[in-house]
Amino acid sequence: MAEGKRVEDYPLISLITVNYNQAEVTCDMLESTRQLTYPNFEIIVVDNGSIEDPTDRILDRNFPHVRVIVSPTNLGFSGGNNLGLEYAKGDYIFLLNNDTIVTANLLEKLLEPFRQDATIGVVCPKIRYYDQPEVIQFAGYHPLSEYTGRTWAIGLNEPDKGQYNKPGPTYFAHGAAMMVSRAVLERAGSLDNSFFLYYEELDWSARIRRSGFLIYYQPDALIFHRESMSVGKMNPMKVYYHTRNRLWFMRRNVTGLSLLVFYIYYFSIAIPKALLVHTIRWQPAYLKAIKDAVVWNLTHQPERSLEKPAPVAVAA
Incomplete structure (x- = not known):
């Protein structure tokens, strides 16, 4: 914290994560948030109708800033995050997968582009694989082909040698980690519940860009991702x-x-x-x-x- 500044002088960030039958995985992510150096944030854990209510397990670990919201049914990725948004008080909302591990200065680095350009509505970090910590999963997105409905992440499965360390606009946000300004929610709305799972962040990104905002890749911010833990590799x-x-x-x-x-x-x-x-x-x-x-x-x-x-x- 800068000398002379109070916690409330910093914009509040609401970190939202969705849990579904993965209490220990979620707790691993929450454990990593203890190292966050940004002084003003809250964490909202939405349980998506898990077999076992994880509330006690999470709260017994005494994670700071954490609130657990329990849905009686599985609302999907979009619905679970939207439920969390109903409780979020932040000036910025950080949607974060529960199967990720954060780095200490993540929140500060994600905020930087918002302060530099008022047209930026979403900022995403660089994502590397948890099990292969030097290999990139996401460094921005290529444009979508309107003829095949396909896009792919820049840098996917490449060793990180700094080749994607230049920040800048990108076409889509990554669903595993995206910080959104309150202005985006007010103008573009939230995730569409009709998707339930997959493609919802691409649809939201398209809607956000049509609302006049940029989606931005910030390589100075970094998370590690345990990919596909909730639904498996293929089913x-x-x-x-x-x-x-x-x-x-x-x-x-x-x-x-x-x-x-x-x-x-x-x-x-x-x-x-x-x-x-x-x-x-x-x-x-x-x-x-x-x-x-x-x-x-x-x-x-x-x-x-x-x-x-x-x-x-x-x-x-």
Whole structure:
């Protein structure tokens, strides 16, 4: 803390994390927050309908600044975070996966870009793998292909040799760690609950950019991520939501010829390829997941928000 400044002189940061049947993993992340040097933050743990209520286990560890909110049902990634937002008091909201480990100056570094540019609405840290701490998972995102509905992280699986240490705007935020200004929530709204799991941060990012904000990559901020601990590397639920939400995202965010080309690609190449692979391997649960994902889209209509970005006033 700077000399002469009080805690309340610093913007309040609300750190929100979602727990689902992973109390010890969540406690590992909370343990790492003890080293945070930023003086003014709160932590909101949302339990997403776990079999065992983790409240006592978390509170018995005497983590500072922590409040536990228990949902009786699993609201998904988007719904769980949105529940946490209802209790967040911060000027900035930091959505953080429970399967991450933070570094000491993380919050200070994430705040820096907001102070430099009023058009910045979201800041994401560099992400490296927990089990391979020198290997990058995320250093920004490439643009999305409007014809395939695909994007990929910059630096993915590359050794970190400083090649992505330049900060700057990026196309999408990473769902594992993203700090959002209160102004974003007021103008662009929160995550869309219809996604439940996967693609929700891409949809939110697209909506945030249409609202006139930049999404920013800050390499001076760093976290470590234990990827896919909550749903596993591959299972029918993951196949279902990836299939369903890729199509749902495109229907919500792309129009015209681009969407037509995507439909042709998706239903003549991507879906048949997946069906063939799971048939050869004889994975009937995966085949059903793909069928259910397509049927869900046939029975749901998106509410698009494709207006041009609103102007953003830049402070002098």
